[in-house]
Amino acid sequence: MSAGASPANLPQPLQPPGILGRLGRLDGVLAGAALALMALIPLVEIVLRPLLGAGVQNAPVLVQHLGLVLAMFGALAAERGGHLSSLGNSLAMLGGARWQASVRVFAPAGSALVCGVLGAASGQLVASEASVGHALAYGLPIAWVQATMPIGFLGLGARLGWRATAGLPAGAWNGVVRTLVMLLLPALGAALALHFEGADLALGPVSLVLLALLLTGAPIFTVLGGLALALFWQDGLPLASVALSHYQITVNPSLPALPLFTLAGLLFARTGAARRLGDVFQALFGHGVGGTVLAAAVLCSCFTAFTGGSGVTILALGGLLLPMLRQAGFPEQRGISLVTSASALGVLLAPSVPLIMYAIVARVPINTMFLAGVIPALVMIGFLLVFGGYLRRDRNVTDAAAAATTSAPRANRGEIGRALWRARWEILAPFVAIGSLVSGIATPTESAALTAVYALLTQVLAHRELSARQLATTLSDAAQIIGGVMLILGMALGLTNYLIDAGIPDAAIEWVQGRIPNRWLFLLALNLFLFAAGALMEIYAAIVVLVPLLLPVALSYGIDPVHFGIIFLASMEMGFLCPPAGMNIYFAASMFGKPLRVIAQSVLPAVLAIFLGTLAISTMPWLATALPGWLGSR
Secondary structure (H helix, E strand, C coil), X not given: CCCCCCCCCCCCCCCCCHHHHHHHCHHHHHHHHHHHHHHHHHHHHHHHHHHHCCCCCCHHHHHHHHHHHHHHHHHHHHHHCCCCCCCCCHHHHCXXXXXXXXXXXXXXXXXXXXXXXXXXXXHHHHXXXXXXXXXXXXXXXXXXXXXXXXXXXXXXXXXXXXXXXXXXXXXXXXXXXXXXXXXXXHHHHHHHHHHHCCCCXXXXXXXXXXXXHHHCCCCHHHHHHHXXXXXXXXXXXXXXXXXXXXXXXXXXXXXXXXXXXXXXXXXXXXXXXXXXXXXXXXXXXXXXHHHHHHHHHHHHHHHHHHHCCHHHHHHHHHHHXXXXXXXXXXXXXXXXXXXXXXXXXXXXXXXXXXXXXXXXXXXXXXXXXXXXXXXHHHHHHHHHHHHCCCCCCCCCCCHHHHXXXXXXXXXXXXXXXXXXXXXHHHHHHHHHHHHHHHCCCCCHHHHHHHHHHHHHHHHHHHCCCCCHHHHHHHHHHHHHHHHHHHHHHHHHHHHHHHHHHCCHHHHHHHHHHHHCCCHHHHHHHHHHHHHHHHHHCCHHHHHHHHHHHHHHHHHHCCCCHHHHHHHHHHHHHHHCCCCCCCHHHHHHHHHHCCCHHHHHHHCHHHHHHHHHHHHHHHHCCHHHHHHHHHCCCC
């Protein structure tokens, strides 16, 4: 999952009753169907090409546009379930009941208005495309697929409008009033955009309103989108430019890999894969404290790489690993800290979604980034365990526990072999994902589709642990995760395009070089800045907004773009552990039933350890560039 509000602070599932509610549930079905087709079409293409000499008509572009359908309907499903990322509702904690009620109305109502503006801007884009009449495949007009954007944004506005009226007192007219508000708020936003586009806009007041929306729990995409719209509006530029940015990133040729790898990870998370892999690592590293700690750290990192979100890892593995650590004699508080912090480290391991996202934004080959992250990920795990203090003997451990863990027998070859055999299908998954891509057998999209289908077949046929109902739920959950992420990416790209057109990267290079002439000082300043950015920004928004601004500056200091990407993502790992955007501490507080303050204090040593590891990676470029160079992927 992407970073955002805590599970406790996320809006609860909320939708209209009756026929409107039943129709509203179609979003999950459509998004899941789009995701399934994204997995199947590349594989059908691989089979048909050698047999018939031709496959599915315009298959790559068709899959890319299915990504747009997935993004919009997945986002609708995410809003219905209360899963759109936000930074929490800190302002709602102030004042009395009346103030808190006002805040609960302000955030969704303001977001509904922004969605109405985005719907109007998307409608302009669709109208422009319809006038040209381009076809996608089999005579299907591209404009028909693009129409999911205004439908999606207006639908999001309607749902947010319904959410804004949740506090109305029950009564005979309650449903009528709520339905009217639900329809009027996005319609008002669209009317404002169509009527006043090109008129002067006071950026200062609008920025303050957007900041208030952010602090009251509005979805991140509405704040980013609102800021991008305001900047284009202020300069008299077409608002459709923001919708165009969203369209461009959702149909990017490499982007289908994101939902497909996420689907593969969730398929493994919903079965006994974690237990089987945990048994392998414990058999290899031993059942004592040190071996169990190392097994937990490696398992968390690998799981995050596949599931696409460290929060998913905490929820999937927390109930498994904490009892395992306690049984080995590891203190509970440090066990919670280890699971919470180690789950952030998988960002550097293939096929993590942020790794793919950086490759797309920085225009670096995905297979190069996959290889570049391997050694730095191992370095970060080592720094976490050593400098985070997880390997030291705790004086509070009882003598009995210490004796038990000291005498814990190491696994023999037979136990290791049995564990490896039980987990053989999960162990082969990275080789399917990375091997097919690095070897050149498959494109990134085909590799991701192959991995998703591999995960499905192994868990359904080999282990028989995934029912049809569980598969449908997994498809829906993956669609919601990716739908929310894609909205953030699209709005962030609109903001980034404005900043690039305004010459901000060139101005940044001139400003930084005038004040930091030394490369090493720049790397230190970069790490400190990214640490702060990671604590304040959602990781996908940070990649799309900051990478185009900072990468040219890094290049001016002679820093390799692959090395810069690893530094960037390693720094973002710290952000997972720092409020307000540090999603891991919120998920851990919810998962383990501990106060947020206790979780935040427990991960402080881990934050320091990750910062030191990031500095080490920053000063030794070969850690990131050696493996791609040796294997000839550059």
